[in-house]
Amino acid sequence: MPMNPMRSMLATSEAIAAEHGPLDALKETINHLCAPYYFVPLTTIILMVGLLTYRRWTKPRMALTLLFAFTVFYVGSMLDHAFFLIIKKPDNVPITIMIFSTLFCIWLAFRQAAINDERMTRGLPLIESGADDKVLVWPDLVFTELICLILCTAVLIVWAILLKAPLEPPANPTNIPNPSKAPWYFLGLQELLVYFDPWIAGVLLPGLIIVGLIALPYIDKNPRGNGYYTFSQRPMVITTFMFGFGIMWIVLIVLGTFLRGPNWNLFGPYETWDPHRPAALLNINVAEVFWVVLPEKTGLWKPGVPTQASFGLPVYLIREAPGLFILGGYFFVLPVLLAKSVCKKIYAQIGLIRYAIFWLLMSWMMFVPIKMVLRWLFNLKYFVAITEWFFNI
Amino acid sequence: MSLFNAVGDYVRESQVWGSIFRHGVPKDRRTRAMAILSNVFLHLHPVAVRKSGIRLSFTWCMGGLTFFLFLAETITGVLLMFYYRPVVEYAYADIIALRAHVTLGLLREIHRWGAHAMVIAIWLHMLRVFLTGSYKPPREFNWGVGVVLLTLTLLLSFTGYLLPWDQLAMWAITVGSNMARATPVAGHEGPGAALLQISGVPLIHAGSDARFSLLGGTLVGPNALLRFYVLHCVFIPVVVTVLIAVHFWRIRKDGGISGPL
Numbered sequence: 001m002p003m004n005p006m007r008s009m010l011a012t013s014e015a016i017a018a019e020h021g022p023l024d025a026l027k028e029t030i031n032h033l034c035a036p037y038y039f040v041p042l043t044t045i046i047l048m049v050g051l052l053t054y055r056r057w058t059k060p061r062m063a064l065t066l067l068f069a070f071t072v073f074y075v076g077s078m079l080d081h082a083f084f085l086i087i088k089k090p091d092n093v094p095i096t097i098m099i100f101s102t103l104f105c106i107w108l109a110f111r112q113a114a115i116n117d118e119r120m121t122r123g124l125p126l127i128e129s130g131a132d133d134k135v136l137v138w139p140d141l142v143f144t145e146l147i148c149l150i151l152c153t154a155v156l157i158v159w160a161i162l163l164k165a166p167l168e169p170p171a172n173p174t175n176i177p178n179p180s181k182a183p184w185y186f187l188g189l190q191e192l193l194v195y196f197d198p199w200i201a202g203v204l205l206p207g208l209i210i211v212g213l214i215a216l217p218y219i220d221k222n223p224r225g226n227g228y229y230t231f232s233q234r235p236m237v238i239t240t241f242m243f244g245f246g247i248m249w250i251v252l253i254v255l256g257t258f259l260r261g262p263n264w265n266l267f268g269p270y271e272t273w274d275p276h277r278p279a280a281l282l283n284i285n286v287a288e289v290f291w292v293v294l295p296e297k298t299g300l301w302k303p304g305v306p307t308q309a310s311f312g313l314p315v316y317l318i319r320e321a322p323g324l325f326i327l328g329g330y331f332f333v334l335p336v337l338l339a340k341s342v343c344k345k346i347y348a349q350i351g352l353i354r355y356a357i358f359w360l361l362m363s364w365m366m367f368v369p370i371k372m373v374l375r376w377l378f379n380l381k382y383f384v385a386i387t388e389w390f391f392n393i
Numbered sequence: 394m395s396l397f398n399a400v401g402d403y404v405r406e407s408q409v410w411g412s413i414f415r416h417g418v419p420k421d422r423r424t425r426a427m428a429i430l431s432n433v434f435l436h437l438h439p440v441a442v443r444k445s446g447i448r449l450s451f452t453w454c455m456g457g458l459t460f461f462l463f464l465a466e467t468i469t470g471v472l473l474m475f476y477y478r479p480v481v482e483y484a485y486a487d488i489i490a491l492r493a494h495v496t497l498g499l500l501r502e503i504h505r506w507g508a509h510a511m512v513i514a515i516w517l518h519m520l521r522v523f524l525t526g527s528y529k530p531p532r533e534f535n536w537g538v539g540v541v542l543l544t545l546t547l548l549l550s551f552t553g554y555l556l557p558w559d560q561l562a563m564w565a566i567t568v569g570s571n572m573a574r575a576t577p578v579a580g581h582e583g584p585g586a587a588l589l590q591i592s593g594v595p596l597i598h599a600g601s602d603a604r605f606s607l608l609g610g611t612l613v614g615p616n617a618l619l620r621f622y623v624l625h626c627v628f629i630p631v632v633v634t635v636l637i638a639v640h641f642w643r644i645r646k647d648g649g650i651s652g653p654l
């Protein structure tokens with residue numbers, strides 16, 4: 001991150017506006033805003049504002065306007081050559097479909113949630129109420145299914161006619177493409193490799209996602225909101241899930257697909273992928289901050305990373321003690337403090353075992369954005385770096 | 394028209410028709426219920442369902458769509474297996490040949506885009522189940538079955554990605570499978586692997602770790618192609634089929650599609 005990013009960004013776009021006109025300046029600004037340290041916080045803010053104001057923007061007219069604006073922006077962007085090159089890659093077409101269908105489905109769900117929440121405050125029945133009026137599966141459901149089946153087949157065939165499946169030159173173990181990307185649905189995880197070692201990004205986090213999803217019904221003991229759309233009856237759970245699914249999964253996929261080029265460098269959507277741009281990053285570990293940077297700045301203790309085993313502890317434990325201390329506090333002390341204060345009610349509701357699992361999942365989910373922010377602000381690489389054991393966090 | 398009706402009546406009253414469909418024309422409550430009950434496939438449904446549950450705006454038919462796409466993948470996949478040999482020498486050439494010579498050469502397209510669509514559909518299905526709170530009791534277990542299905546669907550896509558044996562395939566799978574190298578304890582670059590050693594000889598090394606057992610080698614090579622082929626065409630689809638059966642069965646047993654109590 002540059003020293004004064006906001007100012008330098010404005011300065012460049014002003015210069016470009018003066019030279020090439022306002023459109024290029026706008027593109028330049030958007031290119032800048034797509035750097036992860038803007039893109040992820042910005043989308044998070046949009047999500048949070050969206051959740052707070054879900055009763056307003058879900059109104060059909062408002063939603064249509066938003067959709068229209070977004071579509072104009074998206075289609076307009078295709079006029080840009082660099083962006084179009086990425087979009088039109090056959091394997092990236094599903095991502096465009098995913099973006100629009102996800103947005104539509106989120107609208108559909110929150111529209112119904114808004115209506116239901118409104119009705120509940122007025123004491124009216126829900127959209128889904130009337131549990132007793134049953135209909136026969138033949139014909140009502142069977143025919144709906146048949147129509148869905150036919151539509152789905154038709155769409156698939158048209159899609160197949162319009163777009164050829166990609167085929168690149170034959171596999172060649174000696175010719176490594178740059179960038180090498182995983183299939184698009186795993187690009188969120190690949191993006192995490194920027195911030196974490198593979199054992200966390202590729203093994204631990206996917207494992208925790210699966211375990212966490214399975215554990216969800218046993219941890220969320222809120223009996224309300226079962227079987228109908230609502231937001232006001234379970235705001236915390238929905239906010240958490242939408243952050244995990246929307247930002248930590250979908251947004252990172254978009255980032256990994258559209259904005260990562262050669263050497264996994266960041267390229268704005270309207271930037272050409274230049275394979276010769278150097279990867280310049282000077283990263284720092286907590287151990288260095290504690291043993292070198294802090295004492296040099298404050299003079300409180302003698303600078304120097306410990307190189308001798310002492311107190312009967314191996315050297316790496318002493319060297320990494322500050323980071324281990326921080327992580328220990330985060331993973332093991334913080335939950336106790338929370339259980340006694342902010343999370344008192346949750347703790348009383350779900351008990352010790354569920355709370356422990358809840359914290360295991362929650363702490364790791366929040367650890368991802370925390371580490372991202374620390375990387376953006378301080379170039380932090382590892383809290384704990386026991387390279388001897390491949391144990392880097 | 395009357396001829397048409399006459400033929401229709403004749404067929405429906407014949408012994409052959411009567412032996413297949415044990416009920417009459419589904420036009421009243423009893424015969425409509427029979428239509429569902431006497432058909433092993435339709436019998437995955439209950440006879441009657443909550444009206445709100447089958448509204449398109451409630452389920453988005455996303456679970457159904459995922460299922461249809463799985464069927465489409467199965468059918469086109471079987472057809473593709475006629476033309477494709479999972480051997481390094483042939484695989485790529487077979488794909489080229491499929492493109493050039495096979496009539497209705499849309500098979501591969503339908504199969505590939507169907508796979509992408511299935512991944513999107515299953516995510517949206519999960520989103521709708523989550524946002525309607527349908528994972529809450531009594532449907533906790535079925536949600537869990539769903540999560541396993543989600544994982545398997547992603548693995549199906551992933552294993553299939555390798556089969557065309559082009560640059561895209563090889564390097565995407567290399568990037569993905571490199572993760573296994575770092576599996577804690579079981580990967581040779583994972584934390585804790587160094588603990589497993591007998592008098593200084595490591596048990597976990599590049600030739601014995603999690604990645605090696607996935608790829609059948611230290612590189613994405615012929616063994617990996619064969620393994621991914623078998624996983625993709627046999628093992629994972631069979632498991633998914635069984636789990637979908639469980640999933641559907643449980644929807645019924647858990648009281649049908651959810652609704653307010």
Ligand code: HEM
Pocket residue numbers: 213452453454455456457459460463515518519522525527528532535536537538539540542543546637640644649650651652
């Ligand atoms: C191969 C994958 C899957 C198929 C074919 C499938 C199919 C279906 C179908 C047809 C339904 C009926 C209602 C609807 O269409 O929404 C359903 C309901 C359900 N699905 Fe899935 N599903 C799959 C994956 C999943 C996943 C990934 C989850 C969750 C993580 C899940 C959880 C559920 C639950 C809890 C229900 C009951 C919902 C209710 O009663 O309202 N399923 N599924």
